């Protein structure tokens with residue numbers, strides 16, 4: 001496994017979030033069919049996938065382009081006793097080609113940015129049934145004029161914007177906004193940065209003197225440090241929306 005995956009690919013989650021927040025977003029989706037068909041785009045290690053299976057009676061198709069992630073989702077669902085309602089697929093989200101109206105819910109925690117927020121929401125319109133729901137979490141600015149360390153951290157994530165700007169995109173992409181909320185700091189630390197720090201400590205000695213490995217450790221350390229110092233400037237928000245009924 002490459003150095004990046006040995007840190008980022010072994011955490012309980014591959015981005016901020018928590019089971020409580022997955023549940024909170026899911027509960028905003030009313031009414032729903034009794035057993036909704038859910039697509040989880042960029043499922044990562046699948047904490048939210050298993051939670052969606054646990055809190056409802058629906059089926060989930062979990063999609064990620066990394067086979068290592070799909071292996072972890074399958075293993076987690078197996079040990080949670082919910083694998084009978086899970087299907088998985090190793091696929092690039094840019095090549096999704098499901099039939100029209102295939103899903104009652106499309107879920108994507110911390111992953112829609114790989115398509116682009118607006119491109120992704122429009123793509124989801126192809127597969128969501130009219131009146132179906134979409135839930136995504138996405139990086140947002142919380143206040144203007146971030147310091148240079150923050151700008152540098154988010155340089156490649158060019159679509160980070162304010163909550164208001166994201167809501168505008170949702171509306172012009174053919175959805176009604178159901179609700180939105182910010183993720184609290186614990187959603188960054190409990191399942192993401194705290195385990196990342198443990199992983200860094202485990203690897204630091206063995207990887208010493210290997211430039212590629214040290215670069216991964218330093219990137220992770222920097223990400224945690226910028227969050228600890230400046231999390232009042234940026235955050236993650238959950239957006240729940242409903243595809244317009246035709």
Ligand SMILES: C[S@@+](CC[C@H](N)C(=O)[O-])C[C@H]1O[C@@H](n2cnc3c(N)ncnc32)[C@H](O)[C@@H]1O
Nearest residue numbers: 013014015042043044064065092093109111114
């Ligand atoms: C930040 S992680 C979030 C994972 C998970 N949803 C979570 O919240 O823990 C983004 C995930 O998207 C996947 N991903 C990135 N680009 C992708 C692509 N083009 N197609 C499919 N999956 C992709 C990554 O492998 C990773 O698992």
